[in-house]
Amino acid sequence: MRVARLVIGIITIIVSVVVFILGLVLAFGNTYVYDAADMEATAGGGWQVVIALFLLAGGIVMVACHKKGAVGGCIACTVIFAIALLIGVLAGWGNILSVLYLIVVLIFSIVGIPLAVSQRNKERAMMMQRRAQAYRVYPPQQ
Numbered sequence: 001m002r003v004a005r006l007v008i009g010i011i012t013i014i015v016s017v018v019v020f021i022l023g024l025v026l027a028f029g030n031t032y033v034y035d036a037a038d039m040e041a042t043a044g045g046g047w048q049v050v051i052a053l054f055l056l057a058g059g060i061v062m063v064a065c066h067k068k069g070a071v072g073g074c075i076a077c078t079v080i081f082a083i084a085l086l087i088g089v090l091a092g093w094g095n096i097l098s099v100l101y102l103i104v105v106l107i108f109s110i111v112g113i114p115l116a117v118s119q120r121n122k123e124r125a126m127m128m129q130r131r132a133q134a135y136r137v138y139p140p141q142q
Contacts, residue, residue, distance in 0.1 A: 002066050005074075008108055009062030015101060016055035023048030047091035054084035055102075062109070071116045078109040 027045030058080040065073020085102040 004108070005062050005112060006066040008105060009059045009064075009066065012055055012059030012062060012105060016052045016059055019055060020049055020052035023052055047087060051084050051088050051091075051102075054080055054087070058084065058105070058109075071113065071120060074109060074113045074116045078106065078113065081106045081109055 023045045025045070026048060029045075058077050061073055061080060062077045065077065081102060085099070085106055088099050088102055
């Protein structure tokens with residue numbers, strides 16, 4: 001799961017840059033194309049920029065927490081992606097591919113939490129076993 005978190009984090013960072021550029025084009029391009037009465041497309045581009053920033057933050061956290069037993073990072077990624085998904089759904093912007101990507105990444109990060117917890121528990125059990133073996137007193141050999 002470590003490699004999957006690293007790959008998803010890198011892909012998320014790349015997608016965030018694409019979504020950010022598309023949001024800027026949508027926000028500034030629609031300002032000059034449409035009249036002032038049609039502000040929904042411009043607002044959609046602004047929300048897309050905000051979602052791109054959340055994607056970037058989530059990707060950075062996911063890359064930073066790809067180590068073994070990083071449960072806090074997995075939970076933080078899930079919260080960040082859930083907020084981005086909520087903003088994307090409530091804003092109603094038309095880029096359905098970004099919403100689908102957010103849903104897939106949210107599923108991966110939710111699945112990653114129990115895996116990280118189980119990995120951390122295995123590491124703790126192995127550490128306790130090593131400590132017990134280190135302090136074990138052996139009878140002298142004859």
